[in-house]
Amino acid sequence: MPEPLLHAAKLRKAYQNRPILDGVDIELSGGRFHALVGHSGSGKTTLLYILALLEEPDAGEIYWRGRLLHTLSTAEKAAWRNANVGFVFQFFHLIAELKVWENVALPAILQGSSFRQQKARALEWLERVGMRERAEDRPTHLSGGEQQRVAIARALFLSPPLLLADEPTGNLDTEQAHQIWQLFLTLARQTGAAVLVATHNLTLAQSTDSVFALREGKLFQNP
16 A cells, blocks of 8 residues: 555644544555545544645644655745645635736745746636636635635645645635535546545535544544
């Protein structure tokens, strides 16, 4: 069996002495699409942030292709994240001063490219999420669902080997949600990416390769 892209062991996290993650182990392999479910406050967002090195665990280790990550410097963690992780935030985090297409292209800009070089690709991704006609607008002119689709296009822009998404379909209607779900599946299957999506939509969750469930700080997996 191939080595997982990402492996986390014995992750622990507490807030104000309340355990959120209590010895969580998780493996994410390339080409697999996983759902993460659990009630509000169960720790789904916390786990995603820790796996993306956006937040520090109180204890535990995270490995990427067998390499221990928590020993990296802050700058090295940021470089690793930009090169390997697409992250869809629950609250979008689009930059108001940039046009929609510029927000989508931003991951490539952070790697040293230019907006001019990346515009055509950004427009292609906006087309795939149904937002091509809003490319020249500012994010503040978009609805919540529209902003979410732009954020998804940004996360997928560089076809990252690891995609982490926090309730990415929460602001979308049923048709749009299924469209985005298909994009995630395509990323996993065609590029060999590992995909982990937190969702409250159990119907969508059951269509993935496996489902992780967080309950009382513990992580359970249904293949």
